[in-house]
Amino acid sequence: MSAASDQKISRLALTAMVVGSMVGAGIFSIPARFGAATGPFGAIISWLIAGGGMLMLAFVFQSLAMRKPEIDTGIYGYATAGFGNYAGFIAAFGFWAGTCLGNTTYFILIKSTIGAVVPMFGDGNTPMAVFFSSIILWAVHFMILRGIKEAAFINQVVTVAKIIPLILFVIIMIFAFQKDMFVASFWGGGSYSFADLFAQVRSTMLVTVFVFIGIEGASVYSRFAKKREDVGWATVMGFIGVLCLLVMITLLPYGVMLRPELAGLRQPSMAGVLSYVVGPWGAWFVSIGLIVSVLGAYLAWSLLAAEVLFSAAKSKLVPQFLARENKNGVPVAALWITNILVQVFLLSTMFAQEAFNLALDMTSAMTLIPYVLVAAYALKLTLKRETYAADETSLSRDMKIAGVATLYALFMLFSGGFKHILLACILFAPGSIMFIMAQREQGNTVFNTAEKSLFIAMTIGAIVGVIALATGQITI
Template sequence: MAQVHPLPPVGVGTDQPHGGSVASTTDQGLSLPVLTAMVVGSMVGAGIFSLPRTFAIATGPVGAIIAWCIAAGGMYTLARVFQSLAERKPHLDAGVYAYARAGFGDYPGFLSAFGYWIGSCIGNVSYWVLIKSTLGAFFPVFGDGNTVVAIVVASIGIWLFHFMILRGIKQAAFINSVVTVAKIVPILVFIAILIGAFRGDLFRANLWGGEGMPATGLFEQVRATMLVTVFVFLGIEGASVYSRYARTRSDVGQATIFGFVGVTALLVLVTLLPYAVLARSDIAELRQPSMATALEAVVGHWGAIFVSLGLIVSVLGAYLAWSLICAEVLFTAAKTDDMPRLFATENENNVPAAALWLTNIVVQLFVISTYWSRDAFSLMLSLTSAMSLIPFLLVAAYGVLLARRGETYEIRPQERRRDLLLAGIATIYTLFLIYAGGMKFVLLAAILYGPGTILYFWARREQGKTLFTAIEWAIFAAAVVGCVIGIHGLATGYITI
C-alpha cells in the first residue's frame, strides 16, 4: 500500500481547509523534479517489501512480466481519468467518492466513500501485521504477525498513535524525509546486490513457473497477482491533487508519467530479480517481508536486518500518514453529508476526533481478526485492494459518462475522444480486477458494505431525506444478499481467511 499524500487533513498540519502545508512551502509553485518526487513518495509504500514471495506463490517471471504490463497500463489509464476529472470538475474535491455521487447518486456515493475509508483502515492493519512479521524474524514470539503477543503489541501501538494524534500531532516535513530515505535506500541496495548476484541459468529455470510448484495455466497465474498489483499502486490517485501547486500546469502530467515509470521500474525489478538468485519454490516459502529474507539468502543475516530496519521506519511513518488520511476521509464525507454529522466534529486541537475514534476501533477489530487468518498479511493486502475497486470503478465509469455526454468539453473538445478511450479502458480494467479477485473477495467486501449501510441510514435520517431510489434499493438488496452469503460461507468454512 502506497504512502499516499492527498490533501493534508483538515486541522492537521494546516489551518486551511485544503492544505496550506504544501503551498506554504513555495510561493512560486512546485518545480517538475519536486512534483515527480512527490508522486514517487505517494506511490512507494510497504507493499513493495512483500512482492518477491507474493508473486512467487502465484507465477514465474513470464507471468509476472505480463501481470505488470496489465497493471501498469490499467493503473496509468485510471490515473489519467483522475487527472482529467480534477481539471474538468474542480469543484468535486471532497474525495474520490464525490465523482460516484455526482454520476450515480447518493447511495453509490456513500458506498464509494465507505469502501475507500474501510479499505484504508484495512491497509493500516496490514502495516501492523507486516511490522510484527518483520520482528518475528528476530523474535519468534511475534510469529507471522498474528500471534497473541503480536496482536497485543499492535493494539498498544494503535492507541499510542491515536492519542498522539488527538493531541494535535502534525506530520512534520522531517518525518516525511526520514520515511522516504528509509524506504528508498533499502530498495535500491536490494536491487543493486541482486543484479550483481544475477544467475541466468536460474532465471531461465524459473521462467515459466519453475520446478516444485503447482502446474497452472498462464492466465490463472496472472489473475492470481492482480489484487497484489492494485495494493502496491494505491496512491496513484493522489498524484493529480498536486496540480494546484505546480509552477506550470503542464508539469503535472509530466511528473505523473516520470514518477509512474520510475516506481513501476522499481516494482518490476523487485519482483523479477529474486528469480535469478533463488528457485521459485524457495522464494514462495520466504517469510514476509520477503525482500528482507531474499536479501538474507544472498548476503547473509545483515541483509535481513538492513531491509527490516528500513521497513519498520517506513511503515511507522506511513501508518501515521494513513491514520490521518483515514480520519480525513470520514471527516470530509461527513462534511458533505455522505456520513453522519458526528464525524464532522473536531476537538480543541482541530483534530477530527470522532472520525479518528471510529477509524481506530475498526482497525483494532481487524487486527484482532488476524488471529484466525492463515496468512494475515496477504488477506489484508487483498481485502484492501478489493475494497478500493468499487470506488475506482465508479470513478472510471463517471469519466466515461462525462465524455459520452460531452459535459465540460465545450473547452478543448478535441480531448473528448481520448478521454473516452482512457476512461473506457480504466473501466474494463477495474471490472477485470473484480473478476480476477474472485467471488471470495466480492463476498468479503459485501460483508462490510452491508452492515456499513447503517451509517447511510443514520445520515439520511439526520437530513430528513428519502432513504433510497428504486435503483438504490436494488443495489442495497444485492449488498445484503452478498453479506448473508458471505457470512454463511465463513460460518461453514466455504470461505477461508
C-alpha cells in the first residue's frame, strides 16, 4: 500500500481546502477593483451573475462526484471522460498553468503589501521582490515534500487564521457604514443606460472568476476523501460561505468611502479602507491578515497544481516521469515542475507594467477553459441520459444546472477579451508538447482529426499572440 493511500482527508479538511483555495489574494483586492469598475448596483449585478453561475458549477462538481465516483482525478478526469484525451490534457494543463499564475499573484501582492513600508519591493515586481518571493517559493516547496496530509493540516490552521481578520473587517465596516455615502455611489456615476451598466459589470467579470477559483479544490483531492459524498458537501458549503464574505467585502466599503476614493487605493485595497476608518493600525492588521491568507492559499494551490499534473501523468496524458512520488506520497516530479514554472512567471513579472492585474486576469482565463469542459461533460451526461436511467426528476434539474454552468463559463471566458485568449494560446500551444510526448510514450496516434484541428487553431492563436506582443498591439 502506498503512502498516499492511507492519507485520507476528512470533510472538514476538504471544506478547508475549498475555502483556503478561494480565499487568497483576490479578496483583499476587491474594494479598489470594483471601485474602479462600478458602483454598488453594478456590483450587485456582478455577484448575482458570478454567484449564480459559480453555484451552478459547484452543483455540477457535487453531482459528478456522486454520479461518476470512479473518476477520482477531478477537473481533468471529467474532461477526458467526456471529450477524449486531448480535451483532458487541455483541462489539466489549463488548470495547472492557471494555478501557477495564481501563485504568482500571491507573491506579487505580498511584496506589494510590504512595499508600502519597504520601498525596494515597490509594487511587488522589483528585482528584490522577485528574489525574496523566490526564497518563499522554495521554502514552501521543501515543506510540502514532507507530506500531503501534513500540508493539509497546516492549511486548516491557516484557513481559520485568515478568516478571522476578514470577519473583523466586515464587522467594523457595518458599524462605520453611512447610508448616504452608499446611495451617492449606487449607480456608479455612469449614464444610467443598459450599455453603460453592462460595460461596468463586464469589467468586473474576470475579478469575480479569480476569487472563486479553488471551488474545485475538494474535487481535485477526491482520491483522498474519507467518504465520497464529502466532496460535494465541501464544495457547496465552502462556496456559499465564501460568497457571503465576498459580497459583504465588496458592498460595505461603498458606505465608508466614495467610489473615486476606492478606485485610487493601493493594493491590497482592503488595508486602505480599514485604515481610512480606524487609522494606521487598520492597514497593518489587514496586511498581516493578507500575508497569512496568501501564504495559506499558496500552500493549497501548490498542492492542487502538483496533484493535477500527477493525476494526468497517472492517466498517461503527460509524460510518465511526472507520476513519480516520494516516500511521503507527495508527487515530487510534478511539484518540481510546478514550482519551476512559478519561478519563470515570477521572473517575467519584472517586465510587466501591471503585473498583478495581468496575472490575475490570465489566471481566470486559463482556469475557465477546464471549467467549460467540466460543465459541458455534465450537460452531455444529461443529454445522453447516462446514469439517469430511472431518475427523471434529477435529469431535468441537472440538465438545467449543467446548461447554465456551461453558458456562464463560456460567457466569462469571452467577456475577459480576446487578448487573454491569445495569451492563453501562447501557453497552450508549446504546453501541448507534453501531451505529444505522452502519446508517443504509449505508442498511440497523437491526435484524431478534431484534436488536430484544435491544436492547429491554438498554434495559430499563439503565433498571432506573439506577433501582437512584438508589435505592441498587446501590452503586458
